Amino acid sequence: MFQVLFKRLPGNEDIQLPRKMSELAAGFDLHAAVSEPVTLSPGERKLIPTGFSMAMPGELEAQIRPRSGLAYKHGVTCLNSPGTIDADYRGEVKVLLVNLGGESFTIERGERIAQMLFGLVPAISISEVDELPDTVRGAGGFGHTGV
Numbered sequence: 001m002f003q004v005l006f007k008r009l010p011g012n013e014d015i016q017l018p019r020k021m022s023e024l025a026a027g028f029d030l031h032a033a034v035s036e037p038v039t040l041s042p043g044e045r046k047l048i049p050t051g052f053s054m055a056m057p058g059e060l061e062a063q064i065r066p067r068s069g070l071a072y073k074h075g076v077t078c079l080n081s082p083g084t085i086d087a088d089y090r091g092e093v094k095v096l097l098v099n100l101g102g103e104s105f106t107i108e109r110g111e112r113i114a115q116m117l118f119g120l121v122p123a124i125s126i127s128e129v130d131e132l133p134d135t136v137r138g139a140g141g142f143g144h145t146g147v
């Protein structure tokens with residue numbers, strides 16, 4: 001079990017900390033901590049605050065992913081999906097939303113705008129070499145095996 005710490009930022013006592021909306025949900029929903037409603041015009045992107053910062057063990061990363069409902073109904077998604085939260089980041093977690101839909105979309109304070117999932121970051125060591133081990137695939141890619 002990994003321990004993750006959430007810190008509520010000042011002025012956000014009314015904003016829910018990330019939470020699972022069902023018992024076995026994979027993601028913790030993130031709430032918009034905008035001081036007033038924010039409107040995204042078609043094609044527009046904005047960085048949305050969430051009202052919290054966090055700390056987690058170095059073996060973890062957090063990923064910010066879109067909510068499918070917002071994407072399907074309004075074309076609103078995370079531009080940098082999945083966003084990466086590094087274990088050593090202590091700033092406010094923010095969500096980079098983009099409106100790919102045809103109509104303006106307004107985000108209200110407290111609205112659930114994205115979800116956060118945790119992943120393991122493997123410990124690795126890097127070596128520079130002159131030759132890589134051979135494989136059957138070799139350099140084939142990008143459709144090399146057919147459709």
Ligand SMILES: O=c1ccn([C@H]2C[C@H](O)[C@@H](COP(=O)(O)OP(=O)(O)OP(=O)(O)O)O2)c(=O)[nH]1
Nearest residue numbers: 064080083084085086087089092093094095096
């Ligand atoms: O959706 C996101 C993505 C990133 N971050 C924060 C946490 C992350 O640890 C930090 C840096 O993110 P990233 O490494 O993706 O961005 P960068 O452009 O490489 O910035 P930096 O040079 O600060 O690493 O920004 C967020 O709050 N939300």
Ligand SMILES: [Mg+2]
Nearest residue numbers: 084085086089
């Ligand atoms: Mg970075």
